Amino acid sequence: MYAEREVHARRAAKSISELSLRHPSRAIVVLADRGAPADVEAHIEMHCHLPVADGATQVCYEQILVRARGDSRQRVASAVIPLLVPDLPVFLWWTGAPPVSGPPFGDLLGVADRFVVDSSDFARPDIALPSIARINSQAKGLFGVTDLNWTRLTPWREMITSFFDVPAWRPFLDSVSGVRVGFAVDMDGRDIHPSQALLFVGWLASRLGWRPLDALASSEAGGLLFAIARSDGARVMVRVRPRFERGLEEGDVSGIRVQAEREGQLAEFVVKRQPDPRHQTTTVLMNGEKRWERTVPLPSPAIVELIGEELSILGSDRTYEESLAALVRLS
Amino acid sequence: MQRLLPAAFCVVGTARRPLTEAAFREELRLAVAQHSRTKPLNEEVWRSFAEQLHFVATPDDRGYERLRETLDRLDHELGTHANRLFYLATPPPAYASIVRAIGEHRLRGDTGWARVVIEKPFGRNRESARELTEILHTVFREDEIFRIDHYLGKETVQNILVMRFANGIFEPIWNRQYVDHVQITVAETIGVEERAGYYEQAGAMRDIVQNHLLQLLALVAMEPPAAFDDKAVRDEKVKVLRVLRPITADGVATNAVRGQYGRGFIEGVAVNAYREEPGVARDSRTETYVALKCWVDNWRWEGTPFYMRTGKRLPKRSTEIAIQFRSAPHQLFSREASEGLEPNALVLRIQPNEGVSLKFGAKVPVQGIRIRSVNMDFDYGASFMVEAPDAYETLILDALRGDATLFTRRDEVDQQWAFVDPIIEAWAAAPEGPPIYEAGTWGPIEANLLIERDGREWRKA
Numbered sequence: 001m002y003a004e005r006e007v008h009a010r011r012a013a014k015s016i017s018e019l020s021l022r023h024p025s026r027a028i029v030v031l032a033d034r035g036a037p038a039d040v041e042a043h044i045e046m047h048c049h050l051p052v053a054d055g056a057t058q059v060c061y062e063q064i065l066v067r068a069r070g071d072s073r074q075r076v077a078s079a080v081i082p083l084l085v086p087d088l089p090v091f092l093w094w095t096g097a098p099p100v101s102g103p104p105f106g107d108l109l110g111v112a113d114r115f116v117v118d119s120s121d122f123a124r125p126d127i128a129l130p131s132i133a134r135i136n137s138q139a140k141g142l143f144g145v146t147d148l149n150w151t152r153l154t155p156w157r158e159m160i161t162s163f164f165d166v167p168a169w170r171p172f173l174d175s176v177s178g179v180r181v182g183f184a185v186d187m188d189g190r191d192i193h194p195s196q197a198l199l200f201v202g203w204l205a206s207r208l209g210w211r212p213l214d215a216l217a218s219s220e221a222g223g224l225l226f227a228i229a230r231s232d233g234a235r236v237m238v239r240v241r242p243r244f245e246r247g248l249e250e251g252d253v254s255g256i257r258v259q260a261e262r263e264g265q266l267a268e269f270v271v272k273r274q275p276d277p278r279h280q281t282t283t284v285l286m287n288g289e290k291r292w293e294r295t296v297p298l299p300s301p302a303i304v305e306l307i308g309e310e311l312s313i314l315g316s317d318r319t320y321e322e323s324l325a326a327l328v329r330l331s
Numbered sequence: 332m333q334r335l336l337p338a339a340f341c342v343v344g345t346a347r348r349p350l351t352e353a354a355f356r357e358e359l360r361l362a363v364a365q366h367s368r369t370k371p372l373n374e375e376v377w378r379s380f381a382e383q384l385h386f387v388a389t390p391d392d393r394g395y396e397r398l399r400e401t402l403d404r405l406d407h408e409l410g411t412h413a414n415r416l417f418y419l420a421t422p423p424p425a426y427a428s429i430v431r432a433i434g435e436h437r438l439r440g441d442t443g444w445a446r447v448v449i450e451k452p453f454g455r456n457r458e459s460a461r462e463l464t465e466i467l468h469t470v471f472r473e474d475e476i477f478r479i480d481h482y483l484g485k486e487t488v489q490n491i492l493v494m495r496f497a498n499g500i501f502e503p504i505w506n507r508q509y510v511d512h513v514q515i516t517v518a519e520t521i522g523v524e525e526r527a528g529y530y531e532q533a534g535a536m537r538d539i540v541q542n543h544l545l546q547l548l549a550l551v552a553m554e555p556p557a558a559f560d561d562k563a564v565r566d567e568k569v570k571v572l573r574v575l576r577p578i579t580a581d582g583v584a585t586n587a588v589r590g591q592y593g594r595g596f597i598e599g600v601a602v603n604a605y606r607e608e609p610g611v612a613r614d615s616r617t618e619t620y621v622a623l624k625c626w627v628d629n630w631r632w633e634g635t636p637f638y639m640r641t642g643k644r645l646p647k648r649s650t651e652i653a654i655q656f657r658s659a660p661h662q663l664f665s666r667e668a669s670e671g672l673e674p675n676a677l678v679l680r681i682q683p684n685e686g687v688s689l690k691f692g693a694k695v696p697v698q699g700i701r702i703r704s705v706n707m708d709f710d711y712g713a714s715f716m717v718e719a720p721d722a723y724e725t726l727i728l729d730a731l732r733g734d735a736t737l738f739t740r741r742d743e744v745d746q747q748w749a750f751v752d753p754i755i756e757a758w759a760a761a762p763e764g765p766p767i768y769e770a771g772t773w774g775p776i777e778a779n780l781l782i783e784r785d786g787r788e789w790r791k792a
Contacts, residue, residue, distance in 0.1 A: 068599070078771040079599035082520070082647035086792055087678060087688055087706050089671075111791055144670075312695045314703040315670025 001029045001093045002108065008095040008121075013063060015304040020061030023311045027063045028083050030076055030104075036069035077107030089113045089314050092143075093307070096121055097128035100135060109135070109143065113314055116307070118148040119195035120251045126331065129195060133328045136321055144316035149196045149251075150323075151306040155299055156253055157203060159271045159282050163258075169284065172260035172267045176230065179204065179238045180257040184248035193251030194224065197240045200253060201226065202327025203319070210236060212330045226330055247275035252301065273298060333369075333720075335728055339409040341383040345398055347390045355386035368718055395436040406440060413440020416730055417447040422529070423455075427466050434470035448477045448730050451542050452533060453739070456755070457748035464741050477730045478739040482543040484722030484729075486711065487685040489737070491550045491652070492559070494679070494687065501677070502555065504656070507635045511674060512785075514653040515547050516792050517641040520597050521648075522770070523619070527610030534617045534755075535589075539641040541751045544623075545572065546739070547681075548637055551652055552627045561735040565743060572746035576626040583757040585784075588777045590620035592644040595770025602644065602770045616764035619643040622778040623754075624785075638782055640789070644770035649792040650681040664700055671695075671703030676790075685711040685719065 001016065003009035009031040016027040064083055068076045084090060092112035099105050109115060115135065122128035136145040164173045183197040204210065209231035223241035230236055245254050255272040268285040278300075284292040299305070344355050360381065364372040385405070387398045406413050415438070419429055426449065432438070439445035447467065454460025467476050482488055495501055504510070517539055523530045530538065549568040556563035578586045593604040606615050620642030627637065656675040664672075672692040680686050687709040695701040711719065729737055739747075758765070768775040773789065782789055 066599075072599075075596040075599045075601070078596035078646060081771075082598055084647075084791070086649065086651070086680070087676075087690060089703070090791075312697065312703075313671065313701065315667075318667060 003095045004032050015307055018304045019308045021059055022308055024059045024061055026085050028080055030066045032068045032072055041067050073103045076104035081111055091116055100131050112143045114144045116146050116310055120149045120193055122195055125195040130328045133324050146310050146317055148306045150199055150320045151309055152301050153200055163269045172262055175262045176236055176258055176260045178259040181240045182243045182255045184245050184250055184252050184254050185242040186250055187244055192242045194240055196251050196253050198327055201238055203323040205330055206322040206326035339411055341405050344386045345389045349388045350386050352386045356381045356384050395432050399436050399438055412443040414443035415445050419449055423452055430466050430470055446475045446477055446730055447471050448479055450479055452537055453478050453744050456752050460744050460748050473741055479726055480542045480546050480739050481722040483737040484726040486719040487681040496555050506631045507633050509656055510635050511655045511657045512635055513637045514790055515639045516651050518645040518649045519643050522644050523608050527608055531617050535619055535621045535641055536751050536755055540621050541747050544639045544641055545747045564736050565740045569742045571627055572743055574628045575750050576628050578754050580757045583754055586624045587754050588622040588781050589618035589765040590768045590775035591765040592619050592770045593767040597771050618765045620774045622781050624781055642774050646771050651792055652679040653790050668700045669702045673704045
């Protein structure tokens with residue numbers, strides 16, 4: 001875990017420690033504090049969960065905090081690598097937008113099996129997402145790349161996909177004419193974090209073979225507008241819009257609407273998030289008339305759940321990689 | 332401290348420099364207090380042990396005569412029948428003259444046994460090793476010579492033999508049919524420290540490869556000996572060393588890589604380049620890193636390469652042997668499902684954290700099939716709550732008991748030099764010196780190429 005801000009380091013350390021029963025591990029948290037005189041020191045904590053009544057075994061979890069002060073770029077990797085446990089998979093969790101190369105990033109990436117970022121933290125996704133795509137193209141099978149924001153999208157992708165499992169609605173998939181993706185912003189709408197919504201667009205484009213038609217343009221309401229060509233050449237308008245909604249984390253997708261026209265019928269496939277209690281509703285409209293609605297629980301977006309899910313996977317997530325690549329092409 | 336020494340014994344220290352017996356005892360007491368596994372030092376036990384410590388200075392022939400008189404007197408007092416173990420802890424150039432003195436001054440007694448323990452390096456090439464053996468043979472028989480390779484005294488190294496030959500499940504797959512390749516790593520984080528004088532002349536090839544690495548290779552590759560005794564075990568080891576395919580001058584470029592550490596960082600601390608170390612020539616061409624690709628040309632190992640590497644100033648201290656098995660013959664799981672799956676590996680960790688681990692694939696517990704590698708771990712410390720003895724404790728006790736199984740025989744040393752000599756000569760003749768690698772990295776880039784050319788990679792130790 002690499003962090004340049006104490007609050008990030010603490011948050012990540014806490015998440016990993018909450019996971020220790022599911023993923024016993026040695027967590028090495030590197031906190032790079034550039035402001036202080038050059039120095040590296042390590043602090044070790046070990047936690048053991050004692051056996052409980054139902055016969056679960058004792059699980060121990062170690063956490064090592066490496067504080068690297070000053071310009072420690074050259075020396076951080078040399079402090080971290082000896083602390084790795086041989087033969088255990090190494091996940092490199094980088095908070096904030098990662099640099100593309102250079103120490104200690106390159107050295108740490110060299111020992112990692114999986115590289116984890118969270119694009120919800122990216123202040124400039126237009127720069128950071130393409131650089132993740134570049135890192136991914138350098139991986140060449142040596143490590144897999146993942147984005148916790150992509151993991152947050154999973155319930156949305158599941159719901160959208162499930163529409164087209166229905167034989168009657170399946171043909172609409174080839175005639176999508178418009179997509180709207182809403183994502184949450186705070187009240188004043190100052191900082192917008194559209195990465196998650198953008199990844200969704202990238203996913204659709206990669207799965208359906210869409211290509212860019214025009215360059216990305218800002219749309220009127222502070223959102224983004226894509227003009228895209230379907231695989232048959234027809235035009236698809238994709239709109240990504242910030243929306244203020246209570247009870248959502250900034251940047252989280254709040255609703256998705258997919259429109260398709262076929263044989264004179266306008267179909268709308270809608271998934272919306274409802275805040276309290278958390279659930280999703282999925283709705284299908286034909287020519288404006290509601291045909292189907294259902295409500296399903298929405299899994300917790302807690303970061304500890306997300307990282308827990310990622311830690312069980314080694315190797316790369318091809319669907320994510322292709323979605324990211326498609327997104328970079330579109331923008 | 333372990334009550335392992337015989338009832339009657341004594342230790343006679345000798346050196347060219349004069350030292351009083353009291354000063355000698357005090358020097359040893361401090362060393363034992365600092366390094367003994369049993370702390371604190373039990374003063375009562377030490378006092379009784381120290382009574383058996385003696386010192387004789389041997390600056391000249393008269394000194395050696397005094398040494399003989401002392402030994403004879405002590406034999407008489409203790410009733411030890413002139414059973415004597417000579418332990419030479421001196422720089423190698425002194426071996427010859429000391430052995431000659433032992434002979435000339437009749438230091439080996441008339442009645443009991445005499446043995447000599449020789450430290451590495453044993454010679455600096457095949458020829459000088461043979462000369463040294465000849466000199467030793469003027470005074471000692473081959474079965475009285477105990478050449479120490481302290482790696483062989485390590486518990487886990489001996490455990491290689493136990494793993495292989497006391498178990499029924501490993502030996503059937505311990506061959507070319509199941510083993511894709513073997514990797515042996517001896518990695519140190521330390522630099523040359525105070526040993527520059529010796530190391531400048533030796534380099535990693537003579538310091539580690541010629542003895543430790545080749546011995547580890549022999550133990551991994553050998554055929555099952557008929558018995559666990561010095562003759563059977565060493566006979567089998569030397570057979571492996573004999574069929575080690577020579578790396579000739581024109582094979583050096585593709586099968587051998589050397590390197591020398593430059594500046595870098597070890598555990599967060601900036602360290603000097605080798606050429607900046609005290610006692611090292613500014614333009615030194617001594618190698619501090621060696622990687623080799625070796626073949627054991629016999630029925631069992633045809634087509635299975637052995638990759639070996641050793642170096643100073645590598646990122647972590649680690650000695651291990653990894654047996655990498657072939658992949659399953661038919662992949663019934665999709666490429667995506669098995670992306671987190673690596674071929675099975677059996678890893679024998681020698682230091683630190685002695686133990687054995689076996690890597691195999693397991694299903695990730697979610698819907699659908701996704702496979703990743705997991706490890707089954709055996710940790711020496713966790714199963715046996717006994718601190719392993721230091722390698723030297725094991726070996727010196729073995730020498731006192733006359734068990735030479737864990738010592739290197741003349742023909743083994745000879746074969747080991749025969750293997751490394753041509754490589755050292757080729758490097759010496761090359762116009763350029765060793766490539767420089769940054770301290771704290773896994774050696775020069777050439778070492779990666781050595782193994783990646785074959786579609787394999789070094790383990791993340």
